[in-house]
Amino acid sequence: MNRLTRRLTATVALPTLLVLLWWWASARSTSFYLPPLRRILATFPEVWTGERITTDVLPSLARLGIGYLLAAVLGIGAGVMIGQYRLVRGITEPALEFFRAIPPPVLVPVLMLFFGIGDQMKVIVIAAGAVWPILLNTVEGVRAVDPVMVDTARSYHIGRWSRLRRLTLPAAGPQIFAGLRQAVSIAIILMVISEMFAATEGLGFAIIQFQRTFAIPEMWSGTILLGLLGFSLAMLFRLAEHRVLFWYHGMRAAARDQ
Amino acid sequence: MTSVARRATVGARIGFPPWAQNVTGVALLLGLFEAVPQTGLVPAAYLPPLHRVVAALAEEVARPLFWFSLYETLRGWAIGLVIAATAAIAVGILIGTTPFLRTATHSTIEFLRPIPSVALIPLAVLLFGTDLRSKLLLIVYASFWQVLIQVLYGVQDLDPVARDTARSYRFSRWGLVRHVIWPTALPYVMTGLRLASAVALVLAVTSELIIGAPGLGQQIALAQSGGATATLYAYVVVTGLVGIAINTLARWTERRALAWHPSVRGEVAP
Numbered sequence: 115m116n117r118l119t120r121r122l123t124a125t126v127a128l129p130t131l132l133v134l135l136w137w138w139a140s141a142r143s144t145s146f147y148l149p150p151l152r153r154i155l156a157t158f159p160e161v162w163t164g165e166r167i168t169t170d171v172l173p174s175l176a177r178l179g180i181g182y183l184l185a186a187v188l189g190i191g192a193g194v195m196i197g198q199y200r201l202v203r204g205i206t207e208p209a210l211e212f213f214r215a216i217p218p219p220v221l222v223p224v225l226m227l228f229f230g231i232g233d234q235m236k237v238i239v240i241a242a243g244a245v246w247p248i249l250l251n252t253v254e255g256v257r258a259v260d261p262v263m264v265d266t267a268r269s270y271h272i273g274r275w276s277r278l279r280r281l282t283l284p285a286a287g288p289q290i291f292a293g294l295r296q297a298v299s300i301a302i303i304l305m306v307i308s309e310m311f312a313a314t315e316g317l318g319f320a321i322i323q324f325q326r327t328f329a330i331p332e333m334w335s336g337t338i339l340l341g342l343l344g345f346s347l348a349m350l351f352r353l354a355e356h357r358v359l360f361w362y363h364g365m366r367a368a369a370r371d372q
Numbered sequence: 373m374t375s376v377a378r379r380a381t382v383g384a385r386i387g388f389p390p391w392a393q394n395v396t397g398v399a400l401l402l403g404l405f406e407a408v409p410q411t412g413l414v415p416a417a418y419l420p421p422l423h424r425v426v427a428a429l430a431e432e433v434a435r436p437l438f439w440f441s442l443y444e445t446l447r448g449w450a451i452g453l454v455i456a457a458t459a460a461i462a463v464g465i466l467i468g469t470t471p472f473l474r475t476a477t478h479s480t481i482e483f484l485r486p487i488p489s490v491a492l493i494p495l496a497v498l499l500f501g502t503d504l505r506s507k508l509l510l511i512v513y514a515s516f517w518q519v520l521i522q523v524l525y526g527v528q529d530l531d532p533v534a535r536d537t538a539r540s541y542r543f544s545r546w547g548l549v550r551h552v553i554w555p556t557a558l559p560y561v562m563t564g565l566r567l568a569s570a571v572a573l574v575l576a577v578t579s580e581l582i583i584g585a586p587g588l589g590q591q592i593a594l595a596q597s598g599g600a601t602a603t604l605y606a607y608v609v610v611t612g613l614v615g616i617a618i619n620t621l622a623r624w625t626e627r628r629a630l631a632w633h634p635s636v637r638g639e640v641a642p
Contacts, residue, residue: 121475124475124476124478124479125478125479126479127476128476128477128479128480129479129480129483132480147495147498147499201388201393204390204393204394204396204397205393205394205396205397205400206397207393207394207397208394208397208398208401209397209398209400209401211616211619212401212612212616213612214615215612215613215614215615215616215618215619216608216611216612216615217573217574217576217577217578217611217615218574219574219577219578219581219582219589220577220581220589220592220608220611222581223581223592223593223595223596223604224604224605224608226596227417227418227419227596227601227604228418299486299488302488302490303488303489303490303574303578306488306490306491306493307490307578307581307582310490310493310582311581311582318490321491321494322493322494324494325494325497325498330498333494333495333498334495336491336494337491337492337494337495340487340488340490340491341487341488341491344486344487344488344491345483345486345487347486348482348485348486
């Protein structure tokens with residue numbers, strides 16, 4: 115019990131202190147751009163509940179979800195293909211290196227040419243930016259599968275599908291998840307940017323609109339909301355990873371204890 | 373023996389070594405870039421054929437504005453990366469070597485790290501406008517965490533025997549950091565720097581694209597709003613090439629800095 119309370123204190127102490135410090139330091143702030151935290155928190159519920167949830171927040175999250183899923187499916191699918199065949203890898207390597215090196219936000223104006231500024235463009239921007247870390251990590255993971263295991267599976271005449279499901283994907287799993295984790299933060303960035311650059315609704319649009327109309331407390335509340343969103347998605351991801359890769363974390367813990 | 377082994381050697385056997393595969397890949401990519409719009413598969417208004425993009429690029433390269441934009445992007449990238457790396461290494465070693473700070477800051481770091489730095493764009497605009505400081509705020513925030521996390525991992529990796537030996541020889545705290553902790557953490561620091569250098573470029577271009585700070589991103593936004601599609605693609609290609617150059621530089625630095633380290637040395641030794 116004592117240990118638990120001490121751990122809890124360690125977790126909450128500094129964040130609480132920082133928030134209090136912000137509260138105290140900004141309480142008598144007369145600066146237009148740095149309003150008191152009290153005012154920001156007071157505007158928060160009034161800005162982000164009610165109508166804005168259905169017009170701005172949910173559409174943004176839906177685009178984020180669809181784009182990310184699309185990137186995951188494409189990235190893992192193509193990554194398994196490319197990782198398994200050396201010739202495909204050799205030929206696609208320069209293209210992959212190049213597309214990975216392009217900063218993803220640059221895709222927004224390019225894809226606007228093709229798809230206008232609707233939902234389709236934003237989903238494709240998110241997918242097109244988030245796909246690279248997933249794809250490249252899958253290629254590396256599949257490449258690194260123990261060749262003895264591959265040969266063993268082959269000599270036992272284990273079919274293509276069960277080999278993929280029971281050997282390749284689990285063996286490459288930790289690496290694939292590393293890519294999926296990088297892709298989460300890229301996807302959030304692209305969700306916000308695509309809405310800031312060209313949109314009529316969405317989280318990023320709302321926040322940039324507050325800034326342009328000098329609605330400063332509202333703008334700060336949007337920044338806090340984005341922070342909370344990034345944090346919650348990171349937590350959600352960690353939960354999912356621990357569920358899927360429980361065997362891997364168990365193995366690592368066992369290896370450490372030895 | 374198995375078909376895997378056979379397939380793996382097939383490329384080399386028919387005289388198709390890896391470099392030739394790469395060359396084929398590049399040729400194929402360039403060929404598609406030219407052919408797809410030419411055949412009308414994708415309208416040339418959206419994807420101009422390669423020769424027009426190359427012509428647009430040649431035109432841009434002749435203008436001083438191109439070099440100025442390139443310089444502005446790289447300047448923001450370099451200053452931001454240096455500030456973020458210096459701060460992250462100092463803070464990381466301080467936190468990593470002090471158990472109390474380590475437990476006290478853990479939750480705060482885990483909370484601040486995933487906050488997307490683009491959330492700071494409105495604030496940056498209000499405080500600094502299109503000034504360089506706007507760009508630096510975004511770059512430093514995003515790259516700082518990449519390096520910090522790796523430094524913390526690296527310090528944690530410290531060999532207890534080495535630490536105890538240093539202690540029994542009465543190393544000063546600075547001596548411990550300089551001769552035991554720093555060499556242990558260096559491979560991690562280098563990984564962090566490599567990741568941060570890519571992130572810093574992304575944020576540099578983003579701030580130019582959205583805020584309008586001078587640089588390659590701003591030129592992309594201008595070409596887009598002016599309907600100069602070929603120029604738009606030319607600048608996108610340039611950002612890709614800058615990205616490749618930065619990746620190559622980061623890997624080269626990593627190998628240089630870790631030339632003494634077993635992980636790099638082992639690759640050279642037979």
